[in-house]
């Protein structure tokens with residue numbers, strides 16, 4: 001039987017400086033990006049009253065609160081990126097780890113977290129539960 005569900009996507013920007021360690025090329029120098037973070041959640045039930053899977057406003061608030069910790073920061077000096085490289089891959093995984101526990105009170109599962117340095121390049125992180 002087919003499974004039916006909704007996917008909700010919220011997006012929020014943030015601006016940070018970073019330098020990629022151990023990278024041979026211009027990205028080893030400090031530079032900045034106007035990043036776009038994208039959160040995708042899935043849910044298969046609608047609330048009785050508002051008929052929403054989850055409120056976009058609430059999802060955006062969670063995303064925004066986590067991004068505030070990175071916004072207008074030098075990522076290389078901001079934990080955990082003082083220890084791990086501030087690549088889009090690592091930023092996406094970091095945000096997943098921050099956001100997934102915060103979604104436990106909502107009837108949704110986290111599907112993906114993506115980070116775009118610009119529209120041409122995006123890293124997406126997912127965890128697939130067995």
Ligand SMILES: Nc1nc2c(c(=O)[nH]1)N=C([C@H](O)[C@H](O)COP(=O)(O)OP(=O)(O)OP(=O)(O)O)CN2
Pocket residue numbers: 020027031086087088089117121123
């Ligand atoms: N897989 C990844 N690759 C790269 C990442 C990353 O996070 N994950 N990051 C970078 C740098 O952040 C770099 O700033 C990106 O470079 P960009 O501005 O895109 O410059 P390019 O020369 O690659 O592209 P242009 O569009 O020609 O300027 C690098 N790679």
Ligand SMILES: [Zn+2]
Pocket residue numbers: 018027031032033117
């Ligand atoms: Zn960069």
